[in-house]
Amino acid sequence: MNQLLTLTSDPFVLCERDGVAYYRAPNLVFPHGFSTRMGGVSTAPHLKSLNLAYGRGDEASVVEENQRRFFHAVFHVDGLSNAARREQIHSADIVYADKGGIYPPGDGFFTDTPGVILTVKIADCVPILLADPQRRLIAALHAGWRGTVSGIARKGVEALCDMGADPLNIQAAVGTSIRPCCYEVREDFYDAIKDECGEAFAERFVTVRDRDAKTFSADVAGMNLAILKEAGVKEENIAVSPLCTACHGDLFFSHRASKGQRGTMMAAIMLDETS
């Protein structure tokens, strides 16, 4: 595996294999990756080139080839049949995955079964991967703001603990997402966060951007960091990517920055037999 370059003080490592560029978290021992937009075969400018989702404008065969490339780069297997996927609905619903395939709609997976690739799709929302190296348990979570305030990160930790994990042993990786610099929201967003999580939480993570225009900056990754800590994960066991998807259009797909004309990235993790 080649390391291409390190950006700023990013603890995540940008890796490259067979032309596919993806990020690894510094603290997860199991095979995993956060895709970028580099290394696929999509040709439309807004999908170039590693669009990993159907329904964005690519032929199915193109998406399949991109997924094959990503899974092969990260896991060294043809992962198409091993990957657990589901339509994402901005919920806090997570499910145990004992095999690859399409699961009913929801926003995450957990497992103790080696060889099953847990996947979530993102293009600004927060991807979270969890792992307990002692008990060999993993989870992959899609945390948009609705899923975040519904507590999907806490549910992921609880699911691993229900299977025997100690939260003190859980390592968490919060991947690249849209950051407060670019995630401008309005008062209704602030109110929704306040209603779900209380005023102190809203004040902390939805800060005033322009008082006259009544705009705010939202920090959804920060919300998830706080929720993971509250669930018992040690701060030193949580790695957060500092990069903003909307600021780095050369590296990432961003729903907000592209006004919806964009491809989709993936975060994925798998237990191997030996790690």
Ligand SMILES: [Zn+2]
């Ligand atoms: Zn930004």
